[in-house]
Amino acid sequence: MTWSCPSPDGDRVAGTSTFYVNKGQGEPATKLADSGLGFFDHLYYNQHGDSAGSVKAVSCTPEHLSLTYEVSFNAAWDQSSYLDLDLGTTAVTPGADARSYSLSPTITTSTGSLVLTPTATAHKPAASDTHATVTTEAVKVDGAAKDAGRFTMRARNDSTTPLSDFTVSAGRSRGQTQVTSLTCDLTAFGGEVVSAQGPAENLKVSSGKAKVPEGKEVACQVDLSGVVGRNTVKAELAAGGQTFSSDYVDDRPVGEVAVKASQGSIEAAPTGTYEVEVGYTVTFTNTTDADGRTSNIVLRPQVPAGVTLKSVWGSGGPWWITLDDYVIQPDGSVSLPTGDTLPAGSSTTMTFWNTYTVNADAITEDGWKALGTCDPKDPSKGLTTVVDVADSGAGIEAGTYSACTTVTRTRN
Known part of the structure; x- marks a missing residue:
C-alpha cells in the first residue's frame, strides 16, 4: 500500500x-x-x-x-x-x-x-461484482424560483461487468423539499431517456434495456422545489441486490430585516443652537433551521436644512466593530461590516444613535412642518435614516429600509 x-x-x-x-x-x-x-x-x-x-x-x-x-x-x-x-x-x-x-x-x-x-x-469486492460510485453536484439555474434547486447525479460503473437492470432514485431524507422531476439519459447505453415527475418525497426510474460498460457514467438531473431550511436528498442507484448512494445537501436559510425608530417623536426648541439625539434598531432574524448570516449595512442619516449630523454610534454589533468604523463619510453615510453568523432560529438586534446639531433659527416654517411628519416614501420628512442592507449570501437579501422620528417644535 x-x-x-x-x-x-x-x-x-x-x-x-x-x-x-x-x-x-x-x-x-x-x-x-x-x-x-x-x-x-x-x-x-x-x-x-x-x-x-x-x-x-x-x-x-x-x-x-x-x-x-x-x-x-x-x-x-x-x-x-x-x-x-x-x-x-x-x-x-x-x-x-x-x-x-x-x-x-x-x-x-x-x-x-x-x-x-x-x-x-x-x-x-471482486472486480466483477456489482459496484458503482455515486456523486452529486449542484447546478445553478438562472431565473429559477427562490425555493427551487437542481443537481446532477452521476453513477460510475466500477465493475468489470456491464451495469444493467438497475434503478435510480432521488428521495428526501431531511427537510421539506420535494423532488419535482428525475430524468436520466440512457440512450448512449442502449436505453432511453427515462423520467419521473412529482412533486413527491421520492422519485424512481428504471434502466430498461440500458447496459453501462466498465468505467462509464450514468448522468441524471434532479429538480427540487420547496428548498427552505436544511434539506438532504439521497441520490441512489440500486443493482444486483446492492445500493450505492450519495447525499445532496442544500441548506437555504431565510432571513428577515426590521428597521425601527426607538422614539416616535422628540421635542426641539424653536430658537437657538443645540443637540438632539434619535435612536433606531436594525434586527436580523433567521426564520429557518439552517444557519445563515447577517449583512453589512450602510447608514444614511438624512439631514434637513438647519440640521447637521454630528456623530453616529451604536451597540449590539459584532465585536470587531470599533469607533473607527463610525466615521462619517463625505456623503454623510456610515458603512459598517456587520456581516456575521446568524444561527438557525435566532435573531440579533443592533441599536444606533444619531446626534444632530440643530440651528433652529435656520429652519423655515415649511421645514418645521416637514420635520413634524414621517413618510416612508419621502426620507426628507422627519429625522429619517435610510439603511442599505447588502446581500449576505446566506438568507438576507439586499434591500433598503428606513427609520423616522418626528420633531415637535415646542412653544416659547
Missing part, C-alpha cells in the same frame, strides 16, 4: 481535515470548515482568521507518512466539536478477486503522551 503525496517536496499528503460542531438534541453535526493536509494548512472557520487546527509538520513518501497536526479549539468548542482527518492509502496490486486490507498506524497524542495503534480494515 502506498501514500499519495501531491507535493514533490513531500510536505503534503492527499486528504482533508474537517471541523464539525455537534449541536446535540438529535441534530446532525455541522461542518464549519475543511482544508487540505499540507504544511501550514489551517482550518479557518470564519472570515476573521480564527482556526481550529493546522498541519505543523508533514513528511510524505509513497512508503511512509509522518503527520503532526495541532488542534486549537477554544473554550467555546471544547465540549461540542471534533476534528476529522480523512486520508487513505492505495493498494498497489489490488488484483481481481475479493480481499481485505488492514492498516495499523501509530498515533501519538500530546495529552498524556498516549500512543494509539487503531486498525482500519477495508474490504474490496
Whole structure:
C-alpha cells in the first residue's frame, strides 16, 4: 500500500481535515470548515482568521507518512466539536478477486503522551461484482424560483461487468423539499431517456434495456422545489441486490430585516443652537433551521436644512466593530461590516444613535412642518435614516429600509 503525496517536496499528503460542531438534541453535526493536509494548512472557520487546527509538520513518501497536526479549539468548542482527518492509502496490486486490507498506524497524542495503534480494515469486492460510485453536484439555474434547486447525479460503473437492470432514485431524507422531476439519459447505453415527475418525497426510474460498460457514467438531473431550511436528498442507484448512494445537501436559510425608530417623536426648541439625539434598531432574524448570516449595512442619516449630523454610534454589533468604523463619510453615510453568523432560529438586534446639531433659527416654517411628519416614501420628512442592507449570501437579501422620528417644535 502506498501514500499519495501531491507535493514533490513531500510536505503534503492527499486528504482533508474537517471541523464539525455537534449541536446535540438529535441534530446532525455541522461542518464549519475543511482544508487540505499540507504544511501550514489551517482550518479557518470564519472570515476573521480564527482556526481550529493546522498541519505543523508533514513528511510524505509513497512508503511512509509522518503527520503532526495541532488542534486549537477554544473554550467555546471544547465540549461540542471534533476534528476529522480523512486520508487513505492505495493498494498497489489490488488484483481481481475479493480481499481485505488492514492498516495499523501509530498515533501519538500530546495529552498524556498516549500512543494509539487503531486498525482500519477495508474490504474490496471482486472486480466483477456489482459496484458503482455515486456523486452529486449542484447546478445553478438562472431565473429559477427562490425555493427551487437542481443537481446532477452521476453513477460510475466500477465493475468489470456491464451495469444493467438497475434503478435510480432521488428521495428526501431531511427537510421539506420535494423532488419535482428525475430524468436520466440512457440512450448512449442502449436505453432511453427515462423520467419521473412529482412533486413527491421520492422519485424512481428504471434502466430498461440500458447496459453501462466498465468505467462509464450514468448522468441524471434532479429538480427540487420547496428548498427552505436544511434539506438532504439521497441520490441512489440500486443493482444486483446492492445500493450505492450519495447525499445532496442544500441548506437555504431565510432571513428577515426590521428597521425601527426607538422614539416616535422628540421635542426641539424653536430658537437657538443645540443637540438632539434619535435612536433606531436594525434586527436580523433567521426564520429557518439552517444557519445563515447577517449583512453589512450602510447608514444614511438624512439631514434637513438647519440640521447637521454630528456623530453616529451604536451597540449590539459584532465585536470587531470599533469607533473607527463610525466615521462619517463625505456623503454623510456610515458603512459598517456587520456581516456575521446568524444561527438557525435566532435573531440579533443592533441599536444606533444619531446626534444632530440643530440651528433652529435656520429652519423655515415649511421645514418645521416637514420635520413634524414621517413618510416612508419621502426620507426628507422627519429625522429619517435610510439603511442599505447588502446581500449576505446566506438568507438576507439586499434591500433598503428606513427609520423616522418626528420633531415637535415646542412653544416659547
